[in-house]
Amino acid sequence: MRKRVLVTGGAGFLGSHLCEQLLERGHDVLCVDNYFTGTKDNIAHLLDNPYFEVMRHDVTFPLYVEVNEIYNLACPASPVHYQFDPVQTTKTSVHGAINMLGLAKRVRAKIFQASTSEVYGDPDVHPQTEDYHGNVNTIGPRACYDEGKRCAETLFFDYHRQHKVDIRVARIFNTYGPRMLPNDGRVVSNFIMQALQNQPITIFGDGSQTRSFCYVDDLIRGFLGMMDAPSEVTGPMNLGNPGEFTIKQLAEKVVEMTGSKSEISYHPLPQDDPTQRCPNISAAKKHLDWEPKVALNEGLVKTVAFFEDLLRRNT
């Protein structure tokens, strides 16, 4: 059945891949974005599709549309961008969640929330399981994002309990792939752009901190699987690739893969930067039969190809 699906943040990195997949499945997609970190380039190839519609709108304001499903992705995800206007970041997560939940309640739509591994803060349980309550500094520079996303989770579960809204909350771990912004500030795009231009690779701290990197196609398959799951599968559910790497290992991989002449340069570690992050994905395996299929090397090759193409077109 063709569903009318709203994707907030649909012109962003993950949102544009999601819109693409939903259209591929035959749905009618309404993409809502204020273009803070999203771009029209990300969705330009979809505009010819009569079942794709775009609306410039900020989710901190009410939105009255008639849809069957909502994916709430609107929120800058890179530390550089979410710390640029931290008050707006919290408003986007909190007011955005209230508005989208109010909409879901009114039209009885199923609603998915793009939450984050950042709700675990700098975790002292490793790998992170969904029952771990996290270790977030409420007043640090990352709090606008972390606490905004935590409050959004609270709102999702309260609308579920109080108003019987059908919710799906995914805790997304670091995801990478084509259509990340070249100046996004996140580690994968930074390292690849630096390597391709033979500029120094900027490692923050000593590079011993870890992250687990999920390729975008795997993640989007997880989103769709979660939305299709029975309504008791509310989450919160970790979605990510359990392969864990130090940032130094990532830098070395990218340099080797691109045959770059870049040297590594070390810079101060930003405040509250988590020292380790790795998802326990047993819940997603059990309830969605989901696990990532794309290994880091394979995903990096595709991402490097995207940035190479971008550089070629811009020179």
Ligand code: NAD
């Ligand atoms: P992104 O910055 O590329 O996309 C976010 C999109 O939201 C952009 O298109 C931006 O313009 C839009 N947006 C921001 N504020 C808005 C507002 N007030 N109203 C309407 N649109 C707004 O980031 P992404 O990586 O695609 O992340 C998408 C979602 O997934 C975010 O909610 C993010 O927190 C979550 N997430 C992503 C990752 C990751 O590794 N990519 C990890 C954890 C969580």
Ligand code: UDP
């Ligand atoms: N809302 C919206 N679209 C809708 C329905 C509601 O944007 O279709 C917003 C509305 O502006 C409100 C919020 O969602 O501020 C929460 O709605 P809810 O019905 O839960 O609360 P109330 O309207 O009682 O404040």
Ligand code: UDP
């Ligand atoms: N990082 C780095 N160099 C960069 C960008 C990021 O060493 O140019 C580090 C950053 O300090 C963090 C990790 O890489 O430890 C992942 O950073 P990112 O901003 O991608 O995501 P997050 O910290 O939100 O997981």
